[in-house]
Amino acid sequence: MTRCLDCGSERASDQCAFCGLTSVAAELVLRRRLVRRTAVFLVGIIVFVAAGQVFPALELDSILIFAGLVFFISLALGYWIDFRARKHGEVEAVKRIYFGMIPVPWIFAGLVFLNGKLDTSRPIRVPATVVSKFATGGLPRSRRLVVTSWRYGRRIERIAVDQNDYDRFHQGDDIIVQAQKGALGVPWVYGVFRE
Ligand SMILES: [Zn+2]
Numbered sequence: 001m002t003r004c005l006d007c008g009s010e011r012a013s014d015q016c017a018f019c020g021l022t023s024v025a026a027e028l029v030l031r032r033r034l035v036r037r038t039a040v041f042l043v044g045i046i047v048f049v050a051a052g053q054v055f056p057a058l059e060l061d062s063i064l065i066f067a068g069l070v071f072f073i074s075l076a077l078g079y080w081i082d083f084r085a086r087k088h089g090e091v092e093a094v095k096r097i098y099f100g101m102i103p104v105p106w107i108f109a110g111l112v113f114l115n116g117k118l119d120t121s122r123p124i125r126v127p128a129t130v131v132s133k134f135a136t137g138g139l140p141r142s143r144r145l146v147v148t149s150w151r152y153g154r155r156i157e158r159i160a161v162d163q164n165d166y167d168r169f170h171q172g173d174d175i176i177v178q179a180q181k182g183a184l185g186v187p188w189v190y191g192v193f194r195e
Pocket of ligand 1: 004005006007008009016017018019020021026
């Protein structure tokens with residue numbers, strides 16, 4: 001007994017009794033849907049990264065590592081579905097998981113955006129010293145100032161900054177970091193200033 005690649009119902013003959021597609025047609029429909037939803041997923045990742053640059057979370061690097069894991073696992077699932085469908089194997093369970101992942105980057109992008117946009121908490125201004133800085137190319141491009149931490153039990157913070165701030169601050173500079181609590185409880189950095 002195999003399942004229809006399109007609607008997932010069990011089919012006894014080549015033509016699905018439920019949606020009426022033959023196995024070849026169902027494979028084609030599945031592949032089109034995979035491509036379309038994967039595109040929606042990828043655009044969601046871009047929007048998520050963009051939202052993270054507008055309202056950079058204090059823990060942005062941890063969040064990006066987590067997002068990267070989700071990204072590669074999802075694409076691996078998508079690839080696996082395509083591979084199995086070619087071999088006319090069972091894809092229904094993994095298909096549901098994969099399609100369920102499609103809105104995830106959009107949801108996270110929305111949360112990161114609202115966390116900053118709706119934040120009415122009083123800004124916290126704390127002194128810090130630049131320990132080092134680093135930049136990475138590629139996607140996403142990132143500029144970080146590594147500064148002494150003001151939080152208990154932490155030695156350093158990696159602050160996401162734009163190119164301008166990245167260029168004007170150097171190792172040993174005393175700066176002020178302005179942070180906010182975040183409407184959804186995720187602290188984010190408003191900006192860095194000269195003391
Ligand atoms: Zn069907």
